[in-house]
Amino acid sequence: MSDAAPFRREAVPRRGVAPNPPAPPAATVPPAGPRTDGVAGDGLLASLAPLLTEWLPRQRWFAGKGRPLTGFTLVAATELLHHHHGSTAPGLLHLLVRAQQPAAAGEPAHRPAPAEDCYQLLLGIQDVLPPHLAPALIGRPTSGPLRGRTLYEGLADPRLAALLLERLRVPGRLGPLRFSREPDTTIPPGLAPRLLGAEQSNSSAVYGETYILKLFRRVGPGTNPDLELPRALATVGCSRVPAPAAWFEAEVPRAPGTLEEPMTLGVLQPFLPGSADGWQLALGALATQAGFAASARALGHATAEVHLALAEALPTVVLRRPQLEHLAAGMIRRLDAAVTAVPALRPYRRALGAAYEELAALGRDGRTWRAQRVHGDLHLGQTLRTAADGRWSLIDFEGEPARPLAERRRPQPVARDIAGMLRSFDYAAAVGHAAGTGWAEQARAAFCEGYASVHHDPREDPRLLRAHETDKAVYEVLYEARHRPDWLSVPMSAIRRLAEAGRPTGGTPV
Incomplete structure (x- = not known):
């Protein structure tokens, strides 16, 4: 200096x-x-x-x-x-x-x-x-x-x-x-x-x-x-x-x-001139009934590249039984806090909590996962695609501002970022009046395929992904209830699917 x-x-x-x-x-x-x-x-x-x-x-x-x-x-x-x-x-x-x-x-x-x-x-x-x-x-x-x-x-x-x-x-x-x-x-x-x-x-x-x-x-x-x-x-x-x-x-x-x-x-x-964020692009595709699977696949590829680079640049750790139990306990605490603040969650408390308890049980059975630094708040609005070459970039690595800084800087499974993006496709489908049409499911599958072409297929760890997607949906419910009550129906729809079907996408695997 x-x-x-x-x-x-x-x-x-x-x-x-x-x-x-x-x-x-x-x-x-x-x-x-x-x-x-x-x-x-x-x-x-x-x-x-x-x-x-x-x-x-x-x-x-x-x-x-x-x-x-x-x-x-x-x-x-x-x-x-x-x-x-x-x-x-x-x-x-x-x-x-x-x-x-x-x-x-x-x-x-x-x-x-x-x-x-x-x-x-x-x-x-x-x-x-x-x-x-x-x-x-x-x-x-x-x-x-x-x-x-x-x-x-x-x-x-x-x-x-x-x-x-x-x-x-x-x-x-x-x-x-x-x-x-x-x-x-x-x-x-x-x-x-x-x-x-x-x-x-x-x-x-x-x-x-x-x-x-x-x-x-x-x-x-x-x-x-x-x-x-x-x-x-x-x-x-x-x-x-x-x-x-x-x-x-x-x-x-x-x-x-x-x-x-x-x-x-x-x-x-x-600054990346001539670029548009993924949220705008997704809504534009929905408005014109254009396909988005190719874009989602390329975005999954880019996300995997960033995860690999983060694992190279910064230390990684292995999550064993104590760490997985701690991870699940944090999810349960956030769920209980959200249930207290948003009564609409109460009927789903037991079914949602089962996803976290299952994650802890996997740790007790000897299952391990690698954890690393991740984006922490990945969704379509945190991505940019340049018009000239169609290249995706990731931005805004602050993480979820409501969470303590020490928590945001802690190594976590990459499933956290993947779950955030999968939830974002659901949001886009809801805002674009395409919920239930299969648009979100196609985008979610394409994103996972693109990610798997570089890293691993996140669908191979369905229970880890389900726990993180449930945790993200619970966070969204609390956020929308406090800041955008008109949007509360979007994450509540996911809450019902996650609670009833026990899989990240409801009745259909990603």
Whole structure:
């Protein structure tokens, strides 16, 4: 890493505790720690709490929907660009904020939910917000160091999005933030940014159709797999995954004199122009009644290539009886939590749990499987096919954001990824009004055939695949119930098939 760039200043972490609802969260800042001046000084969190209480729950990437916000903790505040009062030039304030909430229904009682969800916020600052940025408005603080100024989502402002790219072009440090770049990568200046508007669990901006920056909104200590795995794949020459060009992290105090593991905040990767994701392609094929089996077969081939490369780049392990029993126990816990949160699952609890108990029984009988690093949240939307050559790539290796980072980084059977893709074909068929037509079954079979042409045939391990597909369907039920209730019927249809037939696809094997 190069010497630190001559950036501005940062605020030390300070803690705030809010009164209980229905009063809006407020934050108090104790006098401990060194003081800072300016925008990031005392009173910042208390002045922002009422605005964040209203704004955060409306964001697609906010994970605590349906639970009241009871307070905030300021982990770090860093001025990336100072705003001079009276100037038309914007400022940019980077925040890491913990949102305090009670545990959600169905979450394990031991989960310390009120203090665990840390969010990355980019606050643009102006005196008066231009009309074209009105949809990005957060609000105007009535107190504190930003009193009377207008705050908004900074990534929506091209000038501020361009500033982020400039920081990544010139590696260095700015308080707790560390900007890094691959040594052999040159990022040209002046690439025009545009914010991607698709609803997702993070935020992304494309620069000049050359790079895409993914900003992680819900962050925590440890290297995010979306940085770790693509970098590892690049070392073994895997071309199915765009290699990171640059990234940035935060190093924040955990206790006096110590630091937590760096939090991965954003990754810059090559953008693949002229490509479409697998979800769009599948729905397009359904709309025109075009075949998708050949595409699914090629996608299975590409997935197997990535799995082989991950096994080459990173350590693998063998799952024996203790590990398989632990794996099955985790699935049972997730099922029980989902049943508590979604009563519609209750009639199927015993039949679904049998798939996990059968997996544990196989371990007791001496069966073993190899585990390795995997994608972790593989579905059609996490794949891209370029129009020029029809080549498939895999993207977004973050894993399921709702799961702890340590769990997402743990070696797992490749059946986890395969089950995710098989479930995605079912989703496409349901959305494309082709459920029950055989479209999903044909796509699932073709994907497995393509995978088998490079790796092994996943259908040869039906009980392992059934357990993972059931686990994925249960996750989908909980997700849809919380975020998209209108979609709940899609995974519930799979739940009924898995429970009644005892096979991954219901009455017909994949």
